Structure formats: structure tokens, C-alpha cells
Amino acid sequence: MKLVATDLDGTLVRNDRTVGPRTVEVFRRLERAGVVIVLVTGRPIRWIFPVYEQLGVRALAICANGAATYDPSTDTIVHSTPIEAEVLAEVCARLRATVPGVVFAVERDGGRQMRHEPEFPVGPWEADHQSVGPCTYAEMLTRPASKLLVRAGAQLPDEFTARVGACLQGLAEATNSSSSGMVEVSAAGVTKASALDRVARSHALTPADVIAFGDMPNDLPMLTWAGRGVAMANAHPAVRAAAADITSSTNEDEGVAAYLERFYNY
Known part of the structure; x- marks a missing residue:
């Protein structure tokens, strides 16, 4: 997979709002390897800066469930689809x-x-x-x-x-x-999937190139769109039922990092 997309709360971020060291290491390795990383969250922009500080990866962030795509390198919203x-x-x-x-x-x-x-x-x-x-x-x-x-x-x-x-x-x-x-x-029409599709196409990628992680109903469009949609072990039952795979551990135990280590042979 050439693009890794991940939800934050309940997925990449632990319950105390921290990002674990194993997760930090895996995502920095992905970045060095040229894998496109996209943070895809319901969080507003004002809530994502602590994640950037901990993760150390300057990835695009799709915020507000797909309504805004934020570039931390320029502190700009590069695409916005609000409710008029x-x-x-x-x-x-x-x-x-x-x-x-x-x-x-x-x-x-x-x-x-x-x-x-x-x-x-x-x-x-x-x-x-x-x-x-x-x-x-x-x-x-x-x-x-x-x-x-x-x-x-x-x-x-x-x-x-x-x-x-x-x-x-x-x-x-x-x-x-x-x-x-x-x-x-x-x-209307704005979901995590619609925004992620736009970002993927900007890199000449298709859903088949994308692995995505999530845990709650707002992640469902993204997980069913991606070539490999992965639910967290702690995910909502509907998310677990719809996903192609499920992590072996929860967000609290850095389940995304563990899954990616196996997937990319890290």
C-alpha cells in the first residue's frame, strides 16, 4: 500500500490523548520510505496540533469528517467543503x-x-x-x-x-x-472517504493503494472505500462488521503500529 490513512481518537491516539512511542517510530519509518500518510479525523483543526507535536510527521490532516483538508507545513486549509x-x-x-x-x-x-x-x-x-x-x-x-x-x-x-x-x-x-x-x-456528500479520495487522486493513487484504520461510525465510509479497511479491536460493532480486517490490539496498546509492523515487515 502506498498510502496509510488513519483516524485519531480511539485509533491512533491512546485514551489519555497521547501517541505511543511504537506508533511514532512506525510512522517515521513510513515517512522515510515515501509512504503517503494522511490523518483523517472528526477533530477540528484546533485539536490536531498536539498530535503533530507527538507524532513528528507533517502529514496532511483531513479534519471535521472530511470538510477541511489541512496542510501543517503551510498552516493552510488546502480544500474546504462547508455547509453553506x-x-x-x-x-x-x-x-x-x-x-x-x-x-x-x-x-x-x-x-x-x-x-x-x-x-x-x-x-x-x-x-x-x-x-x-x-x-x-x-x-x-x-x-x-x-x-x-x-x-x-x-x-x-x-x-x-x-x-x-x-x-x-x-x-x-x-x-x-x-x-x-x-x-x-x-x-451533503462530505465524508472522510470523499476527502481521502481527493487526496489520493492528487498523488495519482486509487483506493487499491490505500490502507485505512478507524473505530467509529464516522470512519465507515473511509474503511469501505479503501482497498484495505482495518477496524480497531476496540471498534464499534458496525465498524468491525464492515472492515476487511481487525487489529489484534486496541488503540491503548498501539494496535495500528502493531498492524503496520506486520504489514510492512518492520
Whole structure:
């Protein structure tokens, strides 16, 4: 395989948000060997810098589930496919009419900024972040959004995602990447697979040249697109069922590194 694509949380990154030394060594060897590396994540851009610092590889990052492709060497977004403002307004209107107690947040500019309704719960690590802040519902709809975040109190993740997806069918994409009951909404046709396909084609590569790793439903399009889609041992059941292979160990035990060592005979 000429391109290695990997999700971050639950896949390459351990549960304490660190990247293990075995993983660092394998990815540096891949880079030296000329293998194209792409980080493919639901994370916003503002969350990926600690991974770059630990990994030591200046790979492209597909962020916000495919909405933005970020080049760390130039600190630029090289491709962006946001939800346009008028579509965002329709998405939110449909959800407000259908889902009781729904609240929203938006990631902008690939996730360099986040704006949220005052009632939207924000994690403690974001509460004082200068790029994160509250706004009114009307203000939220004035600009395109890389990703819309949807909550409505305690929800079962898969069931809530299916409900939101049905409401937005033909208008936007709905997925999830955690057990918190938050749904992530992207522009129609925007997934990790669509963005990875674009990057692969820029290197004159096809899906057959790609091995991809993931663990959650937002990884499913990428894993089924890639020539070899690999689920983590700790992956969501639907991801394990759809993947071509499964790692022998979890993200906590650096399962991606162990798999790549065997695959490339390192």
C-alpha cells in the first residue's frame, strides 16, 4: 500500500490523548520510505496540533469528517467543503421542528473556531479557549459551517444519529464518533472517504493503494472505500462488521503500529 490513512481518537491516539512511542517510530519509518500518510479525523483543526507535536510527521490532516483538508507545513486549509449558510439554516430549522430540546454548535474554518448556543454543553478543555464562544441562534446561521454539532439531552448515539439522518436525508450527512449522544452533520456528500479520495487522486493513487484504520461510525465510509479497511479491536460493532480486517490490539496498546509492523515487515 502506498498510502496509510488513519483516524485519531480511539485509533491512533491512546485514551489519555497521547501517541505511543511504537506508533511514532512506525510512522517515521513510513515517512522515510515515501509512504503517503494522511490523518483523517472528526477533530477540528484546533485539536490536531498536539498530535503533530507527538507524532513528528507533517502529514496532511483531513479534519471535521472530511470538510477541511489541512496542510501543517503551510498552516493552510488546502480544500474546504462547508455547509453553506442557507443550507445550514434549513438543516437547523428541520431539526428544531422535529427534535424536542435540540441545541446546536458550529465548527467554522475547518474548526479553527467554534460557536455554540448558550445551552450547548461545552467540554471543560474548551470553556476558556479563545476560539470557542457562545452566540445566538441567528448569529450561528450567518456563515458557512465545516460541521454542525447536534445535541438534545441524553440520547443513544446510533438511534439519535439515525433520527437526525432521516430528518436531513438529501440535505446533509449525519454521523457520530462518540458515546455522548452528539451527532455531527456535514454538507451533503462530505465524508472522510470523499476527502481521502481527493487526496489520493492528487498523488495519482486509487483506493487499491490505500490502507485505512478507524473505530467509529464516522470512519465507515473511509474503511469501505479503501482497498484495505482495518477496524480497531476496540471498534464499534458496525465498524468491525464492515472492515476487511481487525487489529489484534486496541488503540491503548498501539494496535495500528502493531498492524503496520506486520504489514510492512518492520
